[in-house]
Amino acid sequence: DQQVKQNSPSLSVQEGRISILNCDYTNSMFDYFLWYKKYPAEGPTFLISISSIKDKNEDGRFTVFLNKSAKHLSLHIVPSQPGDSAVYFCAASAPGGGADGLTFGKGTHLIIQP
Amino acid sequence: KAGVTQTPRYLIKTRGQQVTLSCSPISGHRSVSWYQQTPGQGLQFLFEYFSETQRNKGNFPGRFSGRQFSNSRSEMNVSTLELGDSALYLCASSLGQGAVPLHFGNGTRLTVT
Numbered sequence: 001d002q003q004v005k006q007n008s009p010s011l012s013v014q015e016g017r018i019s020i021l022n023c024d025y026t027n028s029m030f031d032y033f034l035w036y037k038k039y040p041a042e043g044p045t046f047l048i049s050i051s052s053i054k055d056k057n058e059d060g061r062f063t064v065f066l067n068k069s070a071k072h073l074s075l076h077i078v079p080s081q082p083g084d085s086a087v088y089f090c091a092a093s094a095p096g097g098g099a100d101g102l103t104f105g106k107g108t109h110l111i112i113q114p
Numbered sequence: 115k116a117g118v119t120q121t122p123r124y125l126i127k128t129r130g131q132q133v134t135l136s137c138s139p140i141s142g143h144r145s146v147s148w149y150q151q152t153p154g155q156g157l158q159f160l161f162e163y164f165s166e167t168q169r170n171k172g173n174f175p176g177r178f179s180g181r182q183f184s185n186s187r188s189e190m191n192v193s194t195l196e197l198g199d200s201a202l203y204l205c206a207s208s209l210g211q212g213a214v215p216l217h218f219g220n221g222t223r224l225t226v227t
Contacts, residue, residue: 034215043118043204043218044157089157096212101147101159101170 003027004092006105014113019077021108023090026071030092034102035064035075038087047088048075077110085112116141118219120205126225132193135222139186139207145169146188147216148180151202160203163188164211192224200226 005024013019021035031052036044050057050064050073057064063076077084090105119138127133139146148160159172163182180190186207192199202223206216 032214036218041220043120043206043220046215046217049215091157093212093214100172101149101162102157102214102216103159104149104157106156 001026002105003030004090004103004105006088006090006108008108009106010109010111012111012113013080015082016079019075019080019084019110019112021075021077021088021090021110023073023075023105024071025073025092025103027092027094027103028071029094030103031095032093033064033066033073034091034093035062036089036091036104037084038089038107044089080110080112082112082114085110118205118207118217120203120219120222122222123220124223124225126227127195128227129195129197131195132191133195133224135190135192135203135205135224137188137190137205137207137219139188139205140217143207143209143217144186145208145211145213146182146186147206147208148188148190149204149206149218150174151204151221152200157204160190162211169211195226197226200224 034049035047038044066073087107089107091102145164147162151157162170166182177193182188202221204221206218
């Protein structure tokens with residue numbers, strides 16, 4: 001049973017536009033959420049995170065929104081750049097790290113079109 | 115500051131063999147976690163080590179084991195390899211037990227033939 005779901009395996013966006021990546025979770029114990037970016041042949045790189053006590057966190061072009069009642073979070077990238085083309089993973093953590101480490105979604109492949 | 119270093123980058127083994135993967139965490143990081151990434155299952159948690167002790171373990175058979183040394187470096191061992199063990203094995207480090215975010219290495223690509 002997938003506790004973290006990224007329902008779009010891929011997303012194509014034009015350069016300069018906004019990219020919106022979505023993530024849903026089912027475990028109400030999750031209290032911390034992260035987004036990672038992964039290029040081929042490299043490990044995931046931490047991008048941005050949000051605690052469950054917040055509903056928004058910004059870092060430059062990246063903003064993460066959390067809707068706890070809907071158990072939904074999204075990552076907005078504005079403006080999208082060619083270097084943003086990568087696989088994006090949503091991850092969630094229970095308090096103290098939990099017994100299961102980070103729980104990851106299966107990723108969304110973002111393609112930025114020139 | 116150097117990142118997480120994993121060796122080797124690529125491995126080819128035969129069914130039934132065993133393999134040991136190595137991970138050096140970021141300096142100052144005391145927790146090391148291991149994840150398996152496969153196309154079908156995504157990233158799955160294997161185990162976490164902190165202060166040389168396994169703190170948490172994912173849903174993997176006992177053939178998967180690990181250890182952590184006093185300098186926080188970690189090794190992961192898979193015995194009696196099966197074809198389904200072919201995957202990218204990722205090591206991640208963090209400051210303390212259960213701490214986030216995790217910082218990942220570039221992984222070891224294991225192919226079992």
